[in-house]
Amino acid sequence: MDLILLSRLQFAMTVFFHFIFVPLTLGLSVLLAIMETMYVRTGSEDYKRMVKFWGKLFLINFALGVVTGITLEFQFGTNWSRYSAYVGDIFGPLLAIEATVAFFLESTFIAVWTFGWNRVGRVMHCASIWIVAAAGSISALWIILANGFMQNPAGFVLRNGRAELESFTDLIANPYAWGEYLHTLASSWMLGGFFVLGISAWHLARGREKEFFTRCVRIAAPFTLAAAILTGYAGHHQGQNVAILQPAKMAAMESHWNTQANAPMNILVWPDQENSRNRIEALPVPGLMSFIAFNDSAAEVKGLSDFAKEDIPPVLPVFLSFRFMAGMGCLFIFIAGWAFLRRRDLSSSPLLMKLLPLLIPLPYLTIMAGWTVAEVGRQPWIVYGLMRTADAASPVPVSSVVISIAAFLAVYSLLGAIDIWLLCKNARKGPEPAAGAQED
Amino acid sequence: METIWFCLWILLWAVYFALDGFDLGMGTLMPFLARNATERRIIVNAQGPYWDGNEVWLLTAGGATFAAFPAAYGTMFSALYAPLLLLLFCLIFRGCAFEFRGKASCPGWAAAWDACLFAGSFLPALLLGVAFANLFMGIPVDGDGIYHGNLLMLLNPYGLAGGVLFVLMFCYHGAVMLDIKTEGVLQSRARSAAYAVWPLLAGMLAVFLIATAQFTGTFGRVAAHPVLYAALTLAAIGLAGSRLALGRSALGSWTGSAVFIMGLTFFGAGGMYPNLIISSIDPAFSLTVHNAASSPLTLKIMLAVALCAVPCVLGYQAWVYRLFSGKVTEKSIEKGHSY
Numbered sequence: 088m089d090l091i092l093l094s095r096l097q098f099a100m101t102v103f104f105h106f107i108f109v110p111l112t113l114g115l116s117v118l119l120a121i122m123e124t125m126y127v128r129t130g131s132e133d134y135k136r137m138v139k140f141w142g143k144l145f146l147i148n149f150a151l152g153v154v155t156g157i158t159l160e161f162q163f164g165t166n167w168s169r170y171s172a173y174v175g176d177i178f179g180p181l182l183a184i185e186a187t188v189a190f191f192l193e194s195t196f197i198a199v200w201t202f203g204w205n206r207v208g209r210v211m212h213c214a215s216i217w218i219v220a221a222a223g224s225i226s227a228l229w230i231i232l233a234n235g236f237m238q239n240p241a242g243f244v245l246r247n248g249r250a251e252l253e254s255f256t257d258l259i260a261n262p263y264a265w266g267e268y269l270h271t272l273a274s275s276w277m278l279g280g281f282f283v284l285g286i287s288a289w290h291l292a293r294g295r296e297k298e299f300f301t302r303c304v305r306i307a308a309p310f311t312l313a314a315a316i317l318t319g320y321a322g323h324h325q326g327q328n329v330a331i332l333q334p335a336k337m338a339a340m341e342s343h344w345n346t347q348a349n350a351p352m353n354i355l356v357w358p359d360q361e362n363s364r365n366r367i368e369a370l371p372v373p374g375l376m377s378f379i380a381f382n383d384s385a386a387e388v389k390g391l392s393d394f395a396k397e398d399i400p401p402v403l404p405v406f407l408s409f410r411f412m413a414g415m416g417c418l419f420i421f422i423a424g425w426a427f428l429r430r431r432d433l434s435s436s437p438l439l440m441k442l443l444p445l446l447i448p449l450p451y452l453t454i455m456a457g458w459t460v461a462e463v464g465r466q467p468w469i470v471y472g473l474m475r476t477a478d479a480a481s482p483v484p485v486s487s488v489v490i491s492i493a494a495f496l497a498v499y500s501l502l503g504a505i506d507i508w509l510l511c512k513n514a515r516k517g518p519e520p521a522a523g524a525q526e527d
Numbered sequence: 528m529e530t531i532w533f534c535l536w537i538l539l540w541a542v543y544f545a546l547d548g549f550d551l552g553m554g555t556l557m558p559f560l561a562r563n564a565t566e567r568r569i570i571v572n573a574q575g576p577y578w579d580g581n582e583v584w585l586l587t588a589g590g591a592t593f594a595a596f597p598a599a600y601g602t603m604f605s606a607l608y609a610p611l612l613l614l615l616f617c618l619i620f621r622g623c624a625f626e627f628r629g630k631a632s633c634p635g636w637a638a639a640w641d642a643c644l645f646a647g648s649f650l651p652a653l654l655l656g657v658a659f660a661n662l663f664m665g666i667p668v669d670g671d672g673i674y675h676g677n678l679l680m681l682l683n684p685y686g687l688a689g690g691v692l693f694v695l696m697f698c699y700h701g702a703v704m705l706d707i708k709t710e711g712v713l714q715s716r717a718r719s720a721a722y723a724v725w726p727l728l729a730g731m732l733a734v735f736l737i738a739t740a741q742f743t744g745t746f747g748r749v750a751a752h753p754v755l756y757a758a759l760t761l762a763a764i765g766l767a768g769s770r771l772a773l774g775r776s777a778l779g780s781w782t783g784s785a786v787f788i789m790g791l792t793f794f795g796a797g798g799m800y801p802n803l804i805i806s807s808i809d810p811a812f813s814l815t816v817h818n819a820a821s822s823p824l825t826l827k828i829m830l831a832v833a834l835c836a837v838p839c840v841l842g843y844q845a846w847v848y849r850l851f852s853g854k855v856t857e858k859s860i861e862k863g864h865s866y
């Protein structure tokens with residue numbers, strides 16, 4: 088098999104697996120911080136139980152997020168050494184800064200938070216979870232600045248046969264990266280919100296701990312709604328960034344072949360990349376694509392036929408992922424709004440109460456789809472317009488990569504299954520009974 | 528500037544070995560020192576608040592390699608593909624073992640994770656030793672950074688000597704840390720282990736140094752930079768001092784052991800200077816701090832980041848070590864908030 092394809096497969100597999108755990112860490116940490124702040128302000132033991140219950144789930148999830156993250160940093164060396172040598176001058180520092188300013192903070196204060204209930208005061212304990220939440224967001228910022236460079240390279244100059252850093256400020260002011268960051272962060276908050284809503288609804292549907300879980304819903308519902316709206320807004324904004332900075336990706340997202348002004352959006356589309364056209368194209372809404380991309384229904388949208396064939400990403404997966412993501416994004420705003428309206432008494436709407444637990448996996452799938460749009464849509468480039476993916480892999484034997492993929496598959500399936508099992512088990516168990524809660 | 532970064536690069540690895548070394552050592556010793564479930568929990572919780580923060584030093588050392596010497600990063604990690612991924616898998620299982628072993632109570636659950644903890648501690652110690660010894664000796668990479676070898680070639684006598692040295696070094700370090708963190712019968716067992724491992728460690732160090740003179744160009748390069756003998760001397764003083772303090776001051780003994788580990792890292796890795804990767808095919812293919820370094824601007828920015836961030840990190844990590852100082856006992860883990 089092809090070395091490039093295998094290396095991509097391995098990276099995609101490991102990064103997707105890692106990203107099962109990351110958004111919940113980002114989202115739930117903020118919710119935990121809010122809950123613990125309520126505990127500190129009111130002194131109510133109910134909030135402490137809340138922090139302990141969700142905190143246990145948080146830690147189970149956190150563990151796999153940490154250990155699967157390490158392999159990603161090292162894979163740039165093991166599997167993408169040509170890439171590392173060519174853009175390492177710019178890309179390496181971003182990863183190194185992520186470790187020094189974020190990972191240390193996160194790993195140290197998660198220990199204070201986990202083990203420190205009896206060792207630090209309430210305020211310091213609460214501050215630690217805020218620090219963990221902040222550190223997670225800071226780490227996301229640096230890794231997305233790194234990804235932003237791959238999407239829209241900025242602040243570099245070609246010198247000495249490689250890309251060298253020219254302006255650090257241009258590198259970290261990359262508009263693509265900031266749009267992507269906001270979208271990623273907001274969607275992670277939303278995922279965390281739906282996680283809390285779903286598990287709370289599951290218990291409420293069984294009539295367990297009504298007061299406790301209603302209180303959780305009342306905290307999570309407004310948070311989820313705000314995050315869902317922000318996700319949509321940031322996504323739209325980022326779409327407009329893509330339209331300007333990565334027109335080929337934009338055209339693939341819409342499966343748009345012929346450059347035209349006042350471009351319509353077709354409700355029904357099925358791409359046919361081989362013949363550079365759509366097999367199905369029906370129900371056009373006039374000017375909508377132009378309007379969404381440029382806020383101007385008369386604007387010209389570049390079509391895929393205007394790009395050289397070797398510069399076009401795989402259209403079908405990008406197109407489908409984008410449609411799925413955008414559709415789900417709208418659905419989430421609707422459901423979050425519904426939950427917000429019913430937050431005081433979820434049991435008044437049995438349908439919503441049954442729906443929310445089933446919805447837990449959907450934000451995960453949607454975030455995966457979003458990353459598929461961003462990363463597959465970037466192809467055939469590893470750094471957009473600068474370096475092709477085909478030139479980036481390590482010169483390692485194909486057999487090594489086959490073995491490591493098999494090992495990743497085995498280990499990750501096992502650990503993923505164990506993790507989900509532990510999450511379900513502990514989520515179903517519910518909070519410790521109030522009287523028996525571990526008081527110290 | 529490249530030389531400053533070379534020193535910083537070694538420093539990050541040295542700090543990683545000195546900190547996570549005791550975790551890896553404790554995990555390796557656990558099956559031999561703990562006789563029941565409570566004692567195993569005590570050993571796990573003796574590393575509980577620290578292992579994650581310590582492991583980040585590895586990530587930072589990796590990240591600094593990437594940032595400061597990107598060409599060397601790519602070549603080193605792709606050449607050491609199999610051992611590096613094996614190391615990462617081990618660390619994955621170790622991390623999960625900490626977090627998961629107490630989260631379910633089906634039969635065999637904790638035992639299975641304890642086996643992972645042992646393997647996830649012993650194998651990384653061994654692999655790090657093997658990898659570094661091979662780097663000291665030189666690996667078969669050509670001018671295009673293509674590695675002409677396989678995993679078995681890394682398991683040569685010198686590489687294995689490095690592996691055994693690292694395992695003993697970390698076991699000793701872990702035993703001394705357990706002396707600090709435990710009490711009663713477990714503490715006395717840990718101390719006996721330290722007494723027993725020390726002569727093995729000292730003997731292995733002598734063997735390794737003789738082998739280094741035999742198989743590598745380290746001493747030739749060190750002769751050009753005699754300051755590295757100071758690192759070796761410091762290592763020897765640390766090792767001897769640690770033995771003298773054993774049984775008198777556990778903290779003093781641990782400090783001596785840490786000085787030993789850091790001194791030895793500086794001597795070994797510093798002995799490659801100016802090389803980062805020594806090609807055993809042709810010295811002309813070697814990657815040096817000059818031909819593998821990042822641009823001056825990147826090195827300058829990273830130096831500023833390191834000078835600002837690393838002291839802060841050391842500060843709050845030291846605070847956490849103080850916060851959780853004190854013995855881990857049966858009583859302290861019963862109160863909850865432990866693994």
